[in-house]
Amino acid sequence: MLRACYDLLKPGGRIVLTSIFVAPDATEAQYRRAIAARGRGSGSRREITGLLTAAGFEGVHARDVSRAFARSSRAFYETASRYAEELRESWGTETFEDRLGSGRATLELIEEGVLKRGLFWARKPGRVSSSKGARPRDAAPRGSRGGRR
Amino acid sequence: MVKRHSVEEARTIERFKDRYARAGTRAERAVEKAAIGANVGSNGYTTIEQADKIGRLAGLRRGMRLLDIGCGRGYPGLYLARKTGCSVVESDLPLASVRLAVRRAERQRTAGRARFVLSSAVYPPFRPGSFDAIVHTDVMC
Numbered sequence: 476m477l478r479a480c481y482d483l484l485k486p487g488g489r490i491v492l493t494s495i496f497v498a499p500d501a502t503e504a505q506y507r508r509a510i511a512a513r514g515r516g517s518g519s520r521r522e523i524t525g526l527l528t529a530a531g532f533e534g535v536h537a538r539d540v541s542r543a544f545a546r547s548s549r550a551f552y553e554t555a556s557r558y559a560e561e562l563r564e565s566w567g568t569e570t571f572e573d574r575l576g577s578g579r580a581t582l583e584l585i586e587e588g589v590l591k592r593g594l595f596w597a598r599k600p601g602r603v604s605s606s607k608g609a610r611p612r613d614a615a616p617r618g619s620r621g622g623r624r
Numbered sequence: 625m626v627k628r629h630s631v632e633e634a635r636t637i638e639r640f641k642d643r644y645a646r647a648g649t650r651a652e653r654a655v656e657k658a659a660i661g662a663n664v665g666s667n668g669y670t671t672i673e674q675a676d677k678i679g680r681l682a683g684l685r686r687g688m689r690l691l692d693i694g695c696g697r698g699y700p701g702l703y704l705a706r707k708t709g710c711s712v713v714e715s716d717l718p719l720a721s722v723r724l725a726v727r728r729a730e731r732q733r734t735a736g737r738a739r740f741v742l743s744s745a746v747y748p749p750f751r752p753g754s755f756d757a758i759v760h761t762d763v764m765c
Binding site for chain 2: 476479480482483484485486488489490491492493494495540543544547548550551553554555557558561562565592594596603
């Protein structure tokens with residue numbers, strides 16, 4: 476996926492991404508709980524910066540944004556609990572219970588230091604060129620007629 | 625041409641199908657605002673402050689072309705297009721989510737600078753060198 480992003484960028488283009496991952500020092504049991512709560516992740520912060528470098532990017536940076544992740548997760552869980560009746564009706568009971576359960580598990584794992592979230596950014600080597608004057612269809616998907624409206 | 629989805633892509637579509645089918649209630653807006661600080665079409669953890677930082681790190685400005693992979697209901701791509709004046713291609717797999725992103729773009733009057741594509745993150749259907757910047761928020765987890 477990161478290699479595909481590299482190819483899609485112009486020289487000097489930038490990639491910025493966030494990713495949730497399991498802390499490298501998590502125990503096997505914690506890792507299994509994290510996978511159960513969030514699905515399979517992409518590995519540690521070091522692995523993601525390594526993947527960016529391996530894809531050809533330079534100027535790779537990472538910042539831990541786990542504290543904000545904890546605040547957002549807590550706000551999600553508490554507010555969803557407060558609006559339980561409406562959300563059950565809107566999402567259906569099964570989906571509501573799944574999402575709330577996942578939210579609770581996610582919050583617990585963040586507070587235990589098992590789940591982390593990082594902000595990553597990097598640049599494709601080469602000189603930045605302006606997009607001005609480029610034809611609009613340059614960014615159109617292959618085989619498309621240029622989006623919909 | 626009929627495109628077949630991979631097992632992983634099919635799982636993603638199934639996982640988010642219900643989430644987007646009934647999006648936008650009063651309760652959902654309350655949850656979104658509490659979690660990220662605004663109602664901008666998010667169902668994740670990227671706060672408004674983080675979206676602004678992403679825009680700065682990506683160096684976005686008018687005339688630039690941004691690809692938002694796994695855009696969901698259009699965040700942060702449409703938000704960044706509105707804030708910075710860049711154009712954006714919003715891409716995701718579930719049709720329901722992309723439809724919501726289209727509606728959001730029309731509401732916030734960024735539709736003229738936004739395009740929408742049903743596409744996976746692994747095999748994006750664009751020409752090489754098409755974009756000045758790419759963002760994706762928690763698509764890899």
